Amino acid sequence: MKLVSVKDAVGMVLAHDMTQIIPGKSKDAAFRKGHIITSKDVPQLLSMGKDHIYIFELKSNHLHENDAAMRMATAAGNGIVLSEPKEGKVDLLSSYDGLVKVNHRALHAINEEIEVMFATIHTNQAVVAGKMIGGTRIIPLTIPESRIEKVEKICKENYPLIEVKPFKSMKAGIIITGTEVYEGRIQDGFGPVLSKKFTEANCASMKPIFVRDDAEMIAESIQVLLHEGAEIIVISGGMSVDPDDVTPVGIKKAGASIVSYGAPILPGAMFLLSYIEDVPVLGLPGCVMYNKRSIFDLVFQRILAGEKLTRQDITSLGHGGICLRCENCIFPNCSFGKGGLY
Ligand SMILES: Nc1nc2c(c(=O)[nH]1)N[C@H]1C(S)=C(S)[C@@H](COP(=O)(O)OP(=O)(O)OC[C@H]3O[C@@H](n4cnc5c(N)ncnc54)[C@H](O)[C@@H]3O)O[C@H]1N2
Numbered sequence: 001m002k003l004v005s006v007k008d009a010v011g012m013v014l015a016h017d018m019t020q021i022i023p024g025k026s027k028d029a030a031f032r033k034g035h036i037i038t039s040k041d042v043p044q045l046l047s048m049g050k051d052h053i054y055i056f057e058l059k060s061n062h063l064h065e066n067d068a069a070m071r072m073a074t075a076a077g078n079g080i081v082l083s084e085p086k087e088g089k090v091d092l093l094s095s096y097d098g099l100v101k102v103n104h105r106a107l108h109a110i111n112e113e114i115e116v117m118f119a120t121i122h123t124n125q126a127v128v129a130g131k132m133i134g135g136t137r138i139i140p141l142t143i144p145e146s147r148i149e150k151v152e153k154i155c156k157e158n159y160p161l162i163e164v165k166p167f168k169s170m171k172a173g174i175i176i177t178g179t180e181v182y183e184g185r186i187q188d189g190f191g192p193v194l195s196k197k198f199t200e201a202n203c204a205s206m207k208p209i210f211v212r213d214d215a216e217m218i219a220e221s222i223q224v225l226l227h228e229g230a231e232i233i234v235i236s237g238g239m240s241v242d243p244d245d246v247t248p249v250g251i252k253k254a255g256a257s258i259v260s261y262g263a264p265i266l267p268g269a270m271f272l273l274s275y276i277e278d279v280p281v282l283g284l285p286g287c288v289m290y291n292k293r294s295i296f297d298l299v300f301q302r303i304l305a306g307e308k309l310t311r312q313d314i315t316s317l318g319h320g321g322i323c324l325r326c327e328n329c330i331f332p333n334c335s336f337g338k339g340g341l342y
Pocket residue numbers: 176177178180181186187188189190191236237238239240241242245268269270284285286287288
């Protein structure tokens with residue numbers, strides 16, 4: 001790279017993008033890397049405060065910022081679309097609706113390398129197609145290629161560094177417990193909440209089954225739904241400490257393997273996760289009906305992304321496990337549920 005006076009630069013090739021900021025209006029590259037400077041550009045460059053500029057002259061075994069960023073972004077993972085390099089930075093965008101997974105230990109290892117940076121959104125965040133999920137660049141204008149090779153090696157050894165797992169559609173079975181609901185003393189408020197969540201996730205809800213607070217009835221209903229092809233089963237209510245709270249007993253009676261009863265999430269402490277073979281069977285406490293977002297939304301998006309959750313997946317959710325109950329809920333673009341393992 002060579003430094004020349006702008007007035008002498010006509011006909012030369014610009015070494016990097018040049019950003020113009022007009023306060024309150026715009027921040028964009030007024031000139032792009034590779035641009036051949038004309039006499040018309042000189043007054044604008046001077047008005048941007050550029051009396052001198054860098055002209056391209058790359059040392060051997062060095063990469064230009066655009067090429068370095070592109071190589072790091074390309075090595076990162078799958079389910080991702082890359083932007084064109086702009087001002088030396090490459091953005092990573094989600095290719096489809098899905099769940100973002102970030103290997104944050106590997107991400108940290110990359111950022112420990114000198115003169116490179118890689119930033120992402122949190123792991124376990126649901127995104128729509130086209131959403132920005134990360135960005136990368138080098139700090140100087142050029143970098144020894146060996147540094148980028150090191151980043152590529154970290155990506156390869158920990159592949160994927162970042163990925164989007166596509167959401168699938170599932171057939172959902174719903175069991176509504178509560179003798180007070182079964183006998184018509186109160187109207188069911190849980191079924192509509194769950195059906196809405198399933199519909200929003202492109203899942204087909206089966207006709208809800210209503211049962212008393214009766215473990216045997218709950219176990220039988222689980223078997224009926226499995227027989228009818230349910231791919232996920234949720235059982236509402238009866239999850240805490242009252243004598244009539246028998247849902248966990250019913251789930252066990254149905255032969256489920258319990259992954260976790262209890263979760264470090266509010267709302268959702270009394271949640272139960274279990275599986276019958278590969279079918280997730282979820283015991284949902286009353287708070288799932290009452291709150292806009294809860295443990296259910298966190299676990300459901302992981303299941304939709306094809307994950308089979310372990311006890312550690314649940315126990316690691318305490319960090320970020322508090323829903324702030326904002327008046328204008330912006331979930332999933334908030335801290336709720338963004339802890340956990342990668
Ligand atoms: N002494 C304690 N009380 C509570 C505890 C506790 O640990 N100790 N835990 C609290 C937490 S946390 C939650 S969450 C709820 C758990 O509730 P349950 O899942 O046991 O829910 P139920 O007792 O079955 O019902 C609670 C409430 O909601 C009404 N309900 C239930 N299902 C329906 C439905 N389908 N439609 C309309 N309304 C429904 C039910 O009638 C009760 O009023 O417990 C805390 N309490």
